[in-house]
Amino acid sequence: MSTEATTDLEKHSSPGRGGPPPDPSATGHLAGLAGARQAVRRIGFYVFCCLLLAFFALPLLWLACAPFDRTPTITASLPDFTLQNFDTLFDNPYAMRSLGNSLLLAAGTGVLVVVFAALAAYALSRVRLPGRDALLYTLLLLSSIVTGTAAMVPLFNLAFELHLIDSQLGVILVLTGGLLPSAIFILKDFMDGTPRSYEESAQVFGASPLQIVRHVVVPLVRPGLATIAVWSVAQVWGNFLIPFLLLRSPEKSPAAVVMYTFYTEGGQPDLALISTFSLLYSLPVVLMFLLVSSRYGFRFHGGIKR
Amino acid sequence: MADISMAALTKVYPGGVRALDGIDLTIADGEFFALLGPSGCGKTTLLRTLAGLETASSGSVGIGGRDVTALPPGRRDVAMVFQDYALFPHMSVSDNIAYPLRIQKVPGATRREKAAQTAAELGLTDYLDRRPGQLSGGQQQRVALARAMACHPQVFLFDEPLSNLDARMRLEARTFLKRLQRELGVTTVFVTHDQAEALALADRIAVMESGRIRQLGTPAEVFRYPANTFVASFIGSTPMNLLDGQVAGGRIDVAGALLPVPEGLEEGLAEGEKLVYGIRPEYLGLAEGPAEGALRGAVRVVENLGSAQLVTLEGESGFVQAVVDEDRRLTPGEIGHAVPRRDRALLYRDGELLNRAPAESGPAGRPGEGEAA
């Protein structure tokens, strides 16, 4: 959009900038005036866009500056450059370990969600079940409750009964359960979009159902799987409630929970620590998005290109 | 190598569609067998039931003397080529061809070697590293054939493999297919709704209508002696003229025209009996002037067939089509007199053929030859 806009701007402003006017008399002057008005209107528009952008970019700007500032505040300002904050962070006993925990939870959930969602979506897409669509919609509806605040108490009770309190496996299972319905829903659409004749062809050659899934279905829906994987990792990475609820020991807590504990002795939020940690915390997700989108590309609908 | 036998094979889809209705059929070892019929008559269903992709509702299927009715597709030792070829889009041509071997756990190197060998036989060597999406329709078809050949099945099943090709390619591919089948000698069942294709390719043809076989025979038999009016109107590049008539004094009275009774049928016809007189447009000649035993009608449409013209006459018997010489000048509205060839005329009573096919339909030859697809 932006490139289009700039060329547009150039086109409009060029007569005002002194390209030879068609007639150097009064009409030329008038045309110049109209051009100037156009240009002013354009400039106003872009200034407005920039302000809007700045408003949204400010937090990101803060994230980029504050970690390198000797005395970070909640305003974004040119940093008084230092790497001191990183040293402090690395000295914190829980900070780095929590990133590892986040990674573990995210990866575990991601793998479970992708594997189970792929198998379930394939089955649901290929087998005729009475009430299949109703089942899917109900699951989808309930899933927003499962990992939400509403189910907090029952979830805690359930985890308690299953001895999954203060266990990372418990967190992974609960998160997986919450993410699965949406994942199945999205993946089923991908599966529906792949023609059956591929699978039947493999079937005639003697491939078993699991071979068919591995050799034919998975490669065909790979963009869908990538989308689901990234989406679930991002969901887990940012999830605060479930690990906060189910994990007791700080050495098992993920980054989102640990960040909550960064206070100075005076009870003030430790901005130096928080900003630095935030930067480290957001980097993996950004990197993952870039990597996956360059390798597979994201798509949210099925259908294959041939 | 194997023969195929079906006994009382019936397939009822959920929802009650009776796609196959008691099919009894035996296909000999090495035969090139065509299943022909209009859309929705159950050809694909029959093929899929042979492959095991559909389970029969009742009846049995045998391949090579083995009852395979309850066997899953992978254990029937058949290879199927789908109408859309179903080449895996994410695999190279080489991997596609080698896929059946991959399932059979043949080691990678042997697999690639075999794939290259099969590809060479079909002239695909230059395309081994391409994806199916980068091939033309004809090349894709050959890859699909190569993939089917690679696992050396007992039976080939083809579901309209030529229908995605343009008319020219189709002629080439069909000759190629026939040669290939001859060389391999593998029993082949071939589904098509194009009668010219069936006539040109098959050793035997089964003409189907709504889940039943209406006629079974060699292309010559099916073309020369269609067993019923359904087959008669289905087979032939131009549909056969089927005219309502009546026996009158040893002749057939078709709307006033007295046509001679076909040879060998003089006895057994009751005076006044209602029959259907069948004659192919190719066997109707246009006389120069009024003639005895000719169908009279005004020229309505003249269609150029290239080396001949198809003329539609409108007379008292309805529309009659005749194929006439390309040099003949015809103007719409002019009165034409179409004279049937007596030895090619057919009579149908209650929709069933009265003529008897001679024990050996020798010189009748292969009428399918000249027909454009």
Ligand SMILES: Nc1ncnc2c1ncn2[C@@H]1O[C@H](COP(=O)(O)OP(=O)(O)OP(=O)(O)O)[C@@H](O)[C@H]1O
């Ligand atoms: N999966 C299915 N469920 C229900 N009915 C079906 C199914 N597949 C096919 N049919 C029906 O069975 C009948 C035979 O279908 P089939 O596909 O065998 O026809 P066909 O002869 O191959 O036609 P075409 O030349 O159009 O491919 C049709 O009436 C069709 O509607």
Ligand SMILES: [Mg+2]
């Ligand atoms: Mg079909």
